[in-house]
Amino acid sequence: MKRTERLHALSELLRRSGRRGCSAERLASEFGVSVRTIKRDLAALDDSGVPVWSKPGPGGGYGLAPGSTLPPITLTPAQAVALLAAVSAAPDAPYADLATAGVRKILDVLDPRTRARAEELAGRVWVNNPTPSTRAVRSALEQAMTDQRVVRIRYLSGAGETSTRDVEPVTFAQVHGNWHLVGWCRLREAMRWFRVARIEAAHVTATPCTGHGIEELGAPPPTARPVFS
Known part of the structure; x- marks a missing residue:
């Protein structure tokens, strides 16, 4: 990772850590550099106007001053293409259309030189995806969640049987490349997994969910994690 990219990532990590802050040792481990290098990076951020605080001694560390905001961060061409590739490779993911719109907003404010380099690099990254489920179905599921x-x-089972279910959405989950709506099925009175590609129609009702939580699904497999963690 280039130093400029590391500084960007370092400031973001400090922002996410909040009032707890992070020790220099943890930061060094996170970025695979020495503690001395991290301290130089922190000094560089402070010199550039990022409000870094430090607390010496056991339990101390580094963080950002409460209420502070970071200066605008410009993406590198590779970072911009990484975002494009991620949203392009997963058109059937929940909120994919919103993700695409968000990435486009970011690209629109890049400086012309960075954008031109990003567009050139993006031409070297291709994706080939099957047609996702209909926009109307995905939009309804997203709104309900x-x-x-x-x-x-209206759901088509693997056995070819069609049924109508009222579902309280709990989570979206991807398993073996397939997206599922996981929720409390009022027909079966139990948690059920519905493959999104097999949902033929979806309609959001005015009925609020009754509070079924993700903990009812049990422990996730060790390879699973939330998209923001």
Whole structure:
């Protein structure tokens, strides 16, 4: 990782750590550099106007001053293409359309030179995806999850049987490349997994969910993790 990219990532990590801060040793381990290098990076951030605080002694570390904001961060061409590749490779992911719109907003404010380099590099990254489920279905599922409302779906099972279910959405989960809506099925009175590609229709009702939580699914496999962690 180039130093400029490391400084950007370092400031973001400090921002996410909040009031707890991070020790120099942890930061060095995170970026695979020496503690001395991290301290030089922290000094560089402070010199550039990033409000870094430090607390010496056991339990001490580094963080950002409360209420502070970071100066605007410019993406490198590779970072911009990484975002493009991620959203392009997963058109069936939850909120994919919103992710694409967000990335486009970021690209629109890049300086012309960086954008030109990003566009040239993006031409060297291709994706070839199957057609995702209909936009109407995905939009309804996303709205139901966001608003925590019961969603009524018409579902085609693996055995070819069609049923109508009222589902309280709990989470979206990807397993072996397939996205699923996981929620409390009011018909079966149990948690059920519904492959999104098999949901033929979806309608958000006015009925609020009753509070079923992700803990009811049990422990996730060791390879699973939230998208923001």
